[in-house]
Amino acid sequence: MAGICSYGAYVPKYRIKVDEIANVWGEEGERIKNGLGLIEKSVPGIDEDTATMSVESSRIALERYELAFNKSAIANAVFVGSESHPYAVKPTATIVQEALGFSPNVYSADLEFACKAGTTAMIIINSMVDSGKIDFGIAIGSDTSQGRPMDALEYSAGAGSASFLIGKENTIATIVDHYSFSTDTPDFWRRQHAEFPSHGGRFTGQPAYFRHVISATKKLLERTKTTVNDYDYFVFHQPNGKFPQLAAKQLGIPKEKIDLGLVTPYIGNTYSGASMVGLANVLDNCKGNERIFVCSFGSGAGSDAFIIEVNANIRKIRQTEKEYHRLEYYIKRKKYLSYGMYAKHRGKLKGLED
Amino acid sequence: MKKNLALVWRRIPQRYRLIGSLCESCNEKFFPKRHFCPKCRRKGKIKDFQFSGKGSVYSYTKVSVAPEGYESMAPYYLAIVKLDEGPLLLAQIVDCEDDEIHIGAKVRKAFRIMNKDGKEGVINYGFKFIIDN
Numbered sequence: 001m002a003g004i005c006s007y008g009a010y011v012p013k014y015r016i017k018v019d020e021i022a023n024v025w026g027e028e029g030e031r032i033k034n035g036l037g038l039i040e041k042s043v044p045g046i047d048e049d050t051a052t053m054s055v056e057s058s059r060i061a062l063e064r065y066e067l068a069f070n071k072s073a074i075a076n077a078v079f080v081g082s083e084s085h086p087y088a089v090k091p092t093a094t095i096v097q098e099a100l101g102f103s104p105n106v107y108s109a110d111l112e113f114a115c116k117a118g119t120t121a122m123i124i125i126n127s128m129v130d131s132g133k134i135d136f137g138i139a140i141g142s143d144t145s146q147g148r149p150m151d152a153l154e155y156s157a158g159a160g161s162a163s164f165l166i167g168k169e170n171t172i173a174t175i176v177d178h179y180s181f182s183t184d185t186p187d188f189w190r191r192q193h194a195e196f197p198s199h200g201g202r203f204t205g206q207p208a209y210f211r212h213v214i215s216a217t218k219k220l221l222e223r224t225k226t227t228v229n230d231y232d233y234f235v236f237h238q239p240n241g242k243f244p245q246l247a248a249k250q251l252g253i254p255k256e257k258i259d260l261g262l263v264t265p266y267i268g269n270t271y272s273g274a275s276m277v278g279l280a281n282v283l284d285n286c287k288g289n290e291r292i293f294v295c296s297f298g299s300g301a302g303s304d305a306f307i308i309e310v311n312a313n314i315r316k317i318r319q320t321e322k323e324y325h326r327l328e329y330y331i332k333r334k335k336y337l338s339y340g341m342y343a344k345h346r347g348k349l350k351g352l353e354d
Numbered sequence: 355m356k357k358n359l360a361l362v363w364r365r366i367p368q369r370y371r372l373i374g375s376l377c378e379s380c381n382e383k384f385f386p387k388r389h390f391c392p393k394c395r396r397k398g399k400i401k402d403f404q405f406s407g408k409g410s411v412y413s414y415t416k417v418s419v420a421p422e423g424y425e426s427m428a429p430y431y432l433a434i435v436k437l438d439e440g441p442l443l444l445a446q447i448v449d450c451e452d453d454e455i456h457i458g459a460k461v462r463k464a465f466r467i468m469n470k471d472g473k474e475g476v477i478n479y480g481f482k483f484i485i486d487n
């Protein structure tokens with residue numbers, strides 16, 4: 001049976017505080033921090049994008065695998081889920097596969113489904129491994145999303161990436177079951193050539209995020225005849241710090257079960273990376289035998305819910321991993337930017353070549 | 355830069371993955387790639403070699419006035435990195451503060467954007483280094 005053999009998450013070093021952005025627009029930082037449930041967000045380096053972060057998180061996954069199991073994994077499939085692919089036409093996946101040394105025997109593509117493209121990549125790769133078509137594949141969720149200056153999203157749009165190496169040999173966790181729920185819902189979009197996304201304001205909540213996340217979660221619990229009590233951790237898509245907490249409340253999930261998988265309050269919303277980076281943080285703290293429930297959300301809109309069972313093999317990763325393989329290292333490593341430096345990092349200054 | 359596409363493309367293995375050369379006759383490693391071992395001459399047996407991407411700072415400087423295409427990155431550190439396997443190469447040290455860099459500091463490879471060919475041209479990627487503490 002296919003399963004997760006290794007994983008890695010990467011977050012750039014730079015941060016900007018909610019207070020710093022609020023100051024520029026004459027807003028009250030405290031009110032925004034409380035409203036969004038986040039204090040700061042990550043900002044990519046000037047020379048970082050979705051492709052470079054995808055390579056970094058994948059290298060972590062591959063290094064971890066090699067150290068834990070004394071052999072290297074050659075992936076025959078690479079899928080990159082993102083809504084900030086560096087090119088409109090030309091795959092991110094080929095850049096990533098080349099940097100990882102997997103060319104040319106690779107089945108690869110870029111996926112886009114707002115913030116759930118990465119978990120969708122996981123389901124595709126898992127199915128390809130299960131079907132026996134490939135031995136290993138890498139599913140990536142990575143984004144350096146932009147928020148329009150002064151828009152609510154400017155406070156939360158962060159940067160980060162997570163990679164999952166999926167195969168049959170040396171699995172540390174298995175995806176026991178998954179279920180997807182999707183509808184045509186215009187809550188958030190970005191048209192071709194538009195620089196910044198648009199969204200439906202409050203409409204992004206009830207009919208979009210909550211309906212899809214809660215329906216997918218309930219359906220998968222029902223289908224597997226399990227309840228909240230059967231899981232040690234829940235990880236939800238986290239566009240801000242508040243939404244996952246409210247979803248958990250509606251589902252009757254205690255706070256202790258979502259805290260570990262909720263990293264947006266410190267790094268911002270990593271979009272396609274968000275639920276996967278949260279899952280990586282939970283896995284970083286697993287010792288074997290944990291049961292994790294994950295539910296992503298992508299605007300437009302849909303949710304992928306998964307049940308993940310961790311096995312004792314994860315201890316081999318615990319025993320051999322390096323400090324910089326763990327998400328905590330990236331969360332703690334930070335340098336604050338002023339709004340001016342942030343505008344430069346994100347290419348928001350008019351008249352400058354990108 | 356568009357006319358250099360073929361050159362850029364040929365250098366992808368070297369730029370993305372630090373693929374250099376190994377002479378199997380004398381065990382000397384080279385970066386960038388060589389087709390010929392200067393020591394063994396005709397007796398040399400050259401093949402591709404994957405460098406680990408670990409090394410240390412051999413020498414460095416802080417660049418404040420950057421060349422065309424790199425202006426937005428200034429100030430930045432440019433270093434001669436001594437790879438653990440031997441060769442020296444010139445590379446940018448990124449995400450690095452003034453008090454973190456010194457001669458002998460351990461570094462490891464990172465994958466970054468090198469430059470972009472204007473707003474519509476290709477994006478060139480490659481190795482840079484970060485401090486490995």
Ligand SMILES: [Zn+2]
Pocket residue numbers: 377378379380381382391392393394395398399
């Ligand atoms: Zn030789």
